[in-house]
Amino acid sequence: MRAAATNTPLLEVEDLQVHFYTRAGVVQGARGVSFQVGYGETLGIVGESGSGKSVSVQAVMGLIHTPGRIEGGDIRYKGRSLLDAAGRNYVRRVRGKEISMIFQDPMTSLNPVFTVGTQITEVLRHHLGMDRAAARRRAVELLDLVEINAPTKRLKQYPHELSGGMRQRVMIAIGLACEPELLIADEPTTALDVTIQAQILELLADLQRRLRLSVILITHDLGVVAELCHRVAVMYAGRIVEVGAADTLFADPIHPYTQGLLNATPRLDAVSERMVSIDGVPPDLIDPPRGCAFSPRCAHARKGCAQRQALTPLSDGRHVCCWCAVNDHITGATPQ
Amino acid sequence: MTQSIQLETALTDRRHEWLAKLRELGRELWRDKAGLIGVVLMTALVLMALVAPWIAPHDPAEQDLTARLRPPVWYEKGTWDHVFGTDHLGRDVLSRAIHGARVSLLVGLLVVVLAGGFGVVMGLMAGYLGGRMDAFVMRWIDTQVAFPGLLLALIILAVIGPSLTTVVVVLSLNGWMVYGRMTRGAVLAVRQTPYVEAAEIVGCRWPRIIFRHILPNLTSPLLTLAILEFARIVLAEAALSFLGLGIQPPATSWGLDVAVGKNYMFMAWWLVTIPGTAIAITVLAINLVASWMRLISDPQEREKQFARHMTRRLRSKVGQRRKLSAGQEAIK
Amino acid sequence: MTPTEPTPPLVQVEDLSVYFDAGRAGFWGQERLKVHAVEGVNLEIRAGETLGLVGESGSGKSTTGRAILRRVPVSSGRIWFRGKEITHAGREEIRGLSRHMQLVFQDPYASLNPRLKIIDIVAEPLIVHGLVKNLHEAAAPVARLLARVGLPADAGARYPHAFSGGQRQRIGIARALALKPEFIVADEPVSALDVSIRAQVVNLLQDLQAEYDLAYLFIAHDLAVVRHISHRIAIMYAGKIVEIAGRDQIYDAPVHPYTEALLSAVPVPDPPVQRARRRIAYSGEAPDPLHPPVGCRFQSRCPLVSQQCREKTPPLAERQSGQWAACWNR
Ligand SMILES: Nc1ncnc2c1ncn2[C@@H]1O[C@H](COP(=O)(O)OP(=O)(O)O)[C@@H](O)[C@H]1O
Ligand SMILES: Nc1ncnc2c1ncn2[C@@H]1O[C@H](COP(=O)(O)OP(=O)(O)O)[C@@H](O)[C@H]1O
Ligand code: SF4
Ligand SMILES: [Mg+2]
Ligand SMILES: [Mg+2]
Numbered sequence: 001m002r003a004a005a006t007n008t009p010l011l012e013v014e015d016l017q018v019h020f021y022t023r024a025g026v027v028q029g030a031r032g033v034s035f036q037v038g039y040g041e042t043l044g045i046v047g048e049s050g051s052g053k054s055v056s057v058q059a060v061m062g063l064i065h066t067p068g069r070i071e072g073g074d075i076r077y078k079g080r081s082l083l084d085a086a087g088r089n090y091v092r093r094v095r096g097k098e099i100s101m102i103f104q105d106p107m108t109s110l111n112p113v114f115t116v117g118t119q120i121t122e123v124l125r126h127h128l129g130m131d132r133a134a135a136r137r138r139a140v141e142l143l144d145l146v147e148i149n150a151p152t153k154r155l156k157q158y159p160h161e162l163s164g165g166m167r168q169r170v171m172i173a174i175g176l177a178c179e180p181e182l183l184i185a186d187e188p189t190t191a192l193d194v195t196i197q198a199q200i201l202e203l204l205a206d207l208q209r210r211l212r213l214s215v216i217l218i219t220h221d222l223g224v225v226a227e228l229c230h231r232v233a234v235m236y237a238g239r240i241v242e243v244g245a246a247d248t249l250f251a252d253p254i255h256p257y258t259q260g261l262l263n264a265t266p267r268l269d270a271v272s273e274r275m276v277s278i279d280g281v282p283p284d285l286i287d288p289p290r291g292c293a294f295s296p297r298c299a300h301a302r303k304g305c306a307q308r309q310a311l312t313p314l315s316d317g318r319h320v321c322c323w324c325a326v327n328d329h330i331t332g333a334t335p336q
Numbered sequence: 337m338t339q340s341i342q343l344e345t346a347l348t349d350r351r352h353e354w355l356a357k358l359r360e361l362g363r364e365l366w367r368d369k370a371g372l373i374g375v376v377l378m379t380a381l382v383l384m385a386l387v388a389p390w391i392a393p394h395d396p397a398e399q400d401l402t403a404r405l406r407p408p409v410w411y412e413k414g415t416w417d418h419v420f421g422t423d424h425l426g427r428d429v430l431s432r433a434i435h436g437a438r439v440s441l442l443v444g445l446l447v448v449v450l451a452g453g454f455g456v457v458m459g460l461m462a463g464y465l466g467g468r469m470d471a472f473v474m475r476w477i478d479t480q481v482a483f484p485g486l487l488l489a490l491i492i493l494a495v496i497g498p499s500l501t502t503v504v505v506v507l508s509l510n511g512w513m514v515y516g517r518m519t520r521g522a523v524l525a526v527r528q529t530p531y532v533e534a535a536e537i538v539g540c541r542w543p544r545i546i547f548r549h550i551l552p553n554l555t556s557p558l559l560t561l562a563i564l565e566f567a568r569i570v571l572a573e574a575a576l577s578f579l580g581l582g583i584q585p586p587a588t589s590w591g592l593d594v595a596v597g598k599n600y601m602f603m604a605w606w607l608v609t610i611p612g613t614a615i616a617i618t619v620l621a622i623n624l625v626a627s628w629m630r631l632i633s634d635p636q637e638r639e640k641q642f643a644r645h646m647t648r649r650l651r652s653k654v655g656q657r658r659k660l661s662a663g664q665e666a667i668k
Numbered sequence: 669m670t671p672t673e674p675t676p677p678l679v680q681v682e683d684l685s686v687y688f689d690a691g692r693a694g695f696w697g698q699e700r701l702k703v704h705a706v707e708g709v710n711l712e713i714r715a716g717e718t719l720g721l722v723g724e725s726g727s728g729k730s731t732t733g734r735a736i737l738r739r740v741p742v743s744s745g746r747i748w749f750r751g752k753e754i755t756h757a758g759r760e761e762i763r764g765l766s767r768h769m770q771l772v773f774q775d776p777y778a779s780l781n782p783r784l785k786i787i788d789i790v791a792e793p794l795i796v797h798g799l800v801k802n803l804h805e806a807a808a809p810v811a812r813l814l815a816r817v818g819l820p821a822d823a824g825a826r827y828p829h830a831f832s833g834g835q836r837q838r839i840g841i842a843r844a845l846a847l848k849p850e851f852i853v854a855d856e857p858v859s860a861l862d863v864s865i866r867a868q869v870v871n872l873l874q875d876l877q878a879e880y881d882l883a884y885l886f887i888a889h890d891l892a893v894v895r896h897i898s899h900r901i902a903i904m905y906a907g908k909i910v911e912i913a914g915r916d917q918i919y920d921a922p923v924h925p926y927t928e929a930l931l932s933a934v935p936v937p938d939p940p941v942q943r944a945r946r947r948i949a950y951s952g953e954a955p956d957p958l959h960p961p962v963g964c965r966f967q968s969r970c971p972l973v974s975q976q977c978r979e980k981t982p983p984l985a986e987r988q989s990g991q992w993a994a995c996w997n998r
Binding site: 048049149163193194195196197198199201202220221222223224225226227246247250260261262264265266267268269271272274275276277278279281282 | 724725832834835862863864865866867868870871874889890891892893895896915916919929930931932933934935936937938939940941942947949950951953954
Binding site for chain 1: 360638639640642643644646647650
C-alpha cells in the first residue's frame with residue numbers, strides 16, 4: 001500500500017503513541033498505531049475494550065486531553081500533519097466539519113435542554129454560516145437523509161422524547177451536516193438492540209455509498225465489521241496486529257489473535273458443542289510485554305516473539321504484526 | 337487443601353499494602369499544601385489539648401491579684417512569666433488558651449459522636465426500611481429543623497442549668513438532623529446498587545446489609561460532614577459559653593474568656609484576641625482538613641489532581657529540554 | 669404439565685404479570701399509570717435445563733427473572749418451585765429459597781462490594797445461612813469454590829478492583845454457587861464481557877451445569893451466545909413471550925415475525941455470507957410500556973398485521989411439538 005504513495009490517502013496515522021499519566025502508572029493507550037484510510041473507503045477497527053481504538057481516533061480529532069498526551073508518531077490528513085502547531089489549529093477548524101465523529105451513547109452527546117432542531121441548526125449556522133431559515137430547511141433535509149419520518153415534527157422534540165435508535169440517527173444527521181469527507185463512528189451501535197443496530201448499519205452503509213464518504217467504524221463486534229467494511233484493522237493492547245481487506249482477513253486470518261477472535265465469536269448460523277475461548281486476559285498497558293503483547297496467550301508463541309514485532313506487509317496487501325505467522329505464511333506452513 | 341492454606345497465608349500478609357497506601361496518601365498530602373497546613377495545625381491542637389497540664393506554664397484557674405491585666409511579653413510591662421499577659425483576676429492568658437482547647441475539642445468530639453451516631457442510625461433505618469419508618473423520621477427531622485435551635489437550647493438550659501454535659505446534650509439534639517438527612521439520601525442511592533441486591537439475594541437480613549454493605553460505603557461523605565460539623569460545634573460551644581449558657585467558671589473555655597475579655601477590650605485587647613484567635617485557627621484548620629478529605633475521597637478528583645501534577649512536571653521537563661537545545665544552538 | 673409426567677418441572681410460571689407503579693397522570697392525577705413490564709408469561713424450566721430468554725432491552729426479561737426469584741411483587745399469576753407454590757412467599761420463606769435459587773448479575777463491576785475482600789463476598793452466603801461459623805471455617809469451602817471457577821488460590825485475599833471483568837464475573841458465579849442452588853437466573857452474564865473472555869465464562873457455566881445438574885434461566889440479547897448455551901429459547905417482546913421452542917426449531921424455522929426479524933438482524937462475521945443474507949428490517953416504534961396497545965404488541969412494526977391483530981391478543985399456541993408462538997397470521 002505504501003508503494004502507491006503517489007496518490008496520498010485521505011488519512012494516514014503513523015506510529016502513534018499516546019500515554020495517560022494516571023496514579024497507577026503511565027498507561028500506554030496507543031503503542032505505535034499505524035493505519036490509513038483511502039477516499040471513499042470504510043475502515044473497520046476491531047478489538048476488545050481497552051485495546052486503544054477510541055484513543056487512536058481521538059488523537060485524529062485532537063481530542064486527547066490531560067491526563068493523556070500524544071508522545072510520538074504522526075497523523076496526516078490529505079498529506080498535512082495534524083500534530084504540529086499549524087496542524088492543531090487546522091484540526092480545530094475542520095473538526096465537526098470536514099472530519100466528524102459520532103459516539104456510542106447519543107444521549108451524552110446530545111444536549112438534553114435543547115430541541116433536536118436547535119442542535120442541528122446550531123451546527124449549520126456555526127460552521128457554514130447559514131441563516132435561520134436556510135439552516136432549518138437543511139435540517140429537515142438531513143433528518144430525511146437519515147430516514148427519520150415526519151422530520152418537521154421531530155425538529156421540535158427533545159432528545160429524551162426519542163428512542164435510542166432515533167437519537168443515533170439524529171447524531172448521524174449532525175455528523176453529516178457539514179458534508180464531511182471523513183466520518184468516524186466510535187461504537188455507534190453498541191448501546192442499541194440488534195434490530196435497531198441492523199437499521200443503523202444499513203443506513204451507514206447506504207450513506208457511505210451515496211455520499212462517497214470515508215468512514216472509520218470502531219466496534220468490538222466482528223459481525224458489524226463484516227457487514228460494512230472494505231478493510232479491517234484488528235487492534236490488541238494498543239497496537240494494530242493485522243490489517244487488510246475484509247474478505248481476505250475474515251477468510252484467512254493470519255495473526256493468532258485474529259484467528260482466536262474469529263473462533264471465539266459464536267455464529268448464529270452454526271452450532272458447536274463448546275465455545276472456543278482465548279485463555280488468559282489482555283495485558284496491563286502500564287507495563288506491557290516487550291515483544292508481542294499477545295504472546296502470553298498465544299499457542300504459537302516462540303522465542304522470537306519476545307522481540308518487538310513490526311507490521312509487515314504481505315503479498316496480498318495485508319499487514320501483519322506477528323513474526324511467526326508471517327514466516328509461516330511466506331513459507332506456506334500452516335500454524336498447527 | 338493447599339488452596340485454602342495459601343488463601344489463609346495470603347489473607348494474613350497483606351499488611352504492606354496498607355503501608356503503601358498510607359505512604360501514597362502522605363505524598364499527596366505533601367503536594368496539597370493547604371491540606372497539609374490543616375492537618376499539621378489540627379494535630380498540634382489535639383496534642384496541645386492532650387498534654388495541656390504539662391505544657392501550660394500556670395494553672396489556668398490560679399489567680400494572682402497583684403498581677404492583674406499584665407500585657408503580653410513584647411510590651412514594656414510584660415514578663416516572660418506571662419507570655420500573653422494576664423486577665424482581670426491575674427490568670428495566665430496563655431495557660432487558659434491552652435486549656436481552653438481541651439473543652440472545645442472535647443465538646444466537639446462528643447457532640448459529633450453522639451449526634452453523628454444517632455443521626456446516622458436514624459438515616460440508615462429511614463433509607464433502608466422505607467415506608468412508615470421513613471415517613472416518621474423525615475417528619476421528625478422536618479419538625480425539628482423548623483424549630484429554632486437557640487430557643488430549644490435556652491429552654492433546656494433554663495430547665496437543667498448550664499454545664500458541660502448540658503452543652504453536649506443541647507448541641508447533639510440540635511445537630512443530628514444533618515446526618516440523618518444525608519445518610520438517608522446516600523442509602524437510597526447505595527441500596528439500588530447491584531451488590532446490595534446481591535447481598536439480599538444471598539439471604540442477608542437487613543441489619544447485616546445496612547452495617548456491612550451500606551454503611552462502609554458512606555464513610556467518606558460522612559467523615560467529611562462530621563469534620564465540618566466539628567468546626568460548627570466548636571463555634572457553637574464558644575457562642576453558648578460567651579452567652580453564659582455554656583461552660584461555667586472556674587472551668588476554662590475560649591468562648592467564656594472572650595465574654596470576660598470583652599469588658600476590658602480597650603484596656604487589654606489581648607484578653608479577647610488570644611482566645612478569639614484560638615477559635616479562628618481551630619475552625620480554619622478543621623475546614624482545611626475537610627476540604628482535603630473531600631478531595632481525596634473522590635477518586636475522579638484525585639486522578640485529575642494527579643494528572644495536573646504530572647502535566648506540570650512534564651511541561652517543565654519539555655521546557656528544560658528546549659532551553660538546553662537553545663543553549664547548545666547558541667554555543668554553535 | 670400433563671398428569672402422566674412423573675416429576676413436576678423445577679420452575680413453573682403461570683400467567684405471570686408484573687406491573688410497576690409509575691405515578692399518576694392527568695390534570696387531577698385521576699389516571700393511575702403503571703408500567704406493563706411483564707404480562708401473561710407462561711414458562712417452565714426442568715432440572716438441568718437452560719432456558720434462554722431473549723428480547724430487546726425493556727422487554728421485561730430481568731423482571732421475569734426477578735419475579736421468579738421473588739424479588740419483585742407479582743401482580744397476578746402463579747409461580748411454583750419444585751412443585752411448591754411460592755407466589756405469596758413471605759420474607760423468611762424467600763430467604764430460605766435463596767439456598768435453592770440464585771442470581772448472576774450483568775455488571776461485573778457494580779455487583780461486587782468494592783470494600784469487601786473476595787473471601788468475604790464468597791463466604792457471605794455460607795455465613796448468613798449458618799453453614800459455617802466464621803471466616804476461618806469458610807476458608808476451605810471458599811478456596812474450593814474459587815478454584816472451581818478458575819481463580820488463583822490467593823484471590824480471596826484481594827479486593828474486587830484487582831480483577832478484570834471476566835474474573836469478577838467468575839467471583840459472582842462462585843458466590844451464586846456457594847449455597848449449591850438448583851436454579852440460577854443468569855441476567856446477561858456475558859453481555860459486558862469481551863469476546864475472548866465471553867467464551868471462557870460461557871464454557872464455565874456449561875461445565876458447572878453438567879457437574880451440578882443446574883438449571884439456568886439465561887437472559888441475553890446476544891442470540892448467538894443464547895443459541896450456544898440454551899436447550900430451549902423464549903423470545904420476549906414488550907412484556908410478552910411471543911415464541912418459545914427448542915433452540916434449533918427457533919433458529920431453523922422461526923414462526924413469529926418478530927423472531928424472524930431478530931434472527932435476520934444478527935450480523936454473521938463472514939463478509940460473503942453476511943452480504944448474501946436477507947435482512948428483515950421492520951420500521952415503526954416499539955409500544956409504550958405505559959399504554960400498550962390492544963391486541964398484539966408487535967402490531968406497530970409487523971408486516972403481516974391484520975384487523976384481528978388490533979382487536980385481540982394472539983394466544984401462545986403450539987405449532988409443532990414443543991414450538992409455541994403467539995401470532996394470528998402465522
Ligand atoms: N482518560 C483516560 N485516562 C486514563 N487512561 C485512559 C484514558 N482514556 C483511555 N485510557 C486508557 O487507554 C487504553 C485504551 O483506551 P480506549 O482507546 O478507550 O480503548 P477502546 O479500545 O475500548 O476504545 C485503556 O487501557 C484505557 O484505560
Ligand atoms: N423497579 C422498577 N420500577 C419501575 N419500572 C421498572 C422497574 N424495573 C423495570 N421497570 C420497567 O419494566 C420494563 C421491563 O424492564 P426489564 O425487565 O428490566 O427489561 P429487560 O431486562 O428486558 O431490559 C421496562 O420498561 C422498565 O423500565
Ligand atoms: S398477531 Fe398480527 S401483528 Fe402480531 S405478529 Fe402476528 S401478524 Fe403480526
Ligand atoms: Mg472505546
Ligand atoms: Mg435487563
